[in-house]
Amino acid sequence: MAVNYALLSTTSTALGRVRGFTITLLYMLYYGGGRCCDLAERCGKSQNYVWRYLKNMERYGLALKNGDFWFLTDSGVEFVKYLDVVYNNIIDYRKKVERKSKEDRKKVESKQPKTTKQIPISFWLKNSGLENVEKEVVEVLLRHYNETGSKFILVKDQFELSEKLKANPSEVLEALKNLRQDNIIYLYRSDIQGYWKIGVKTSFLKILENRINS
Structure with missing residues (x-):
């Protein structure tokens, strides 16, 4: 997906201010226009809160309003493409770091092997009825639990989790x-x-653990 950097340069003075919730709205509008009330409901924010961000995006040249609906401008579309390029580069870098970390961890574990209680993942996911992204979230959390014993992960925002x-x-x-x-x-x-x-909630883990003994 090629990025039109020439078009982006027309709004370059504003792009440095684009972060956080503005990026969330950019991606929401990238897949189709939406009314402010619909966007607010989808992201769990108040309409006034979403409206302020939409107006800023309009001022930056990233979004425009047509009737009750908001859409991305051509610059807004290109900026989302640019973000995808940046995220992909970050993902590639983190893969390299993770590979190195896994290699180092394997060396340590080979010297000090330990047994951890494993929670069944694949069978439950197959029959869970969850959507694909929901399954991936659960799989990441359960894999982390199986490997570390910790029930949670820390992420800076949804974009870091999206990269994973x-x-x-x-x-x-x-x-x-x-x-x-x-x-x-x-x-x-x-x-x-x-x-x-x-x-993952403790009650959910208990359900899975009971299946080990059933």
């Missing part, structure tokens, strides 16, 4: 909302430098 899952940020937001409603995970902002804590 190679999924669209808006789809990840929807998956987290659904999993929390189904009492499979918990999600809240921790006291550790503003990171989000995402973890």
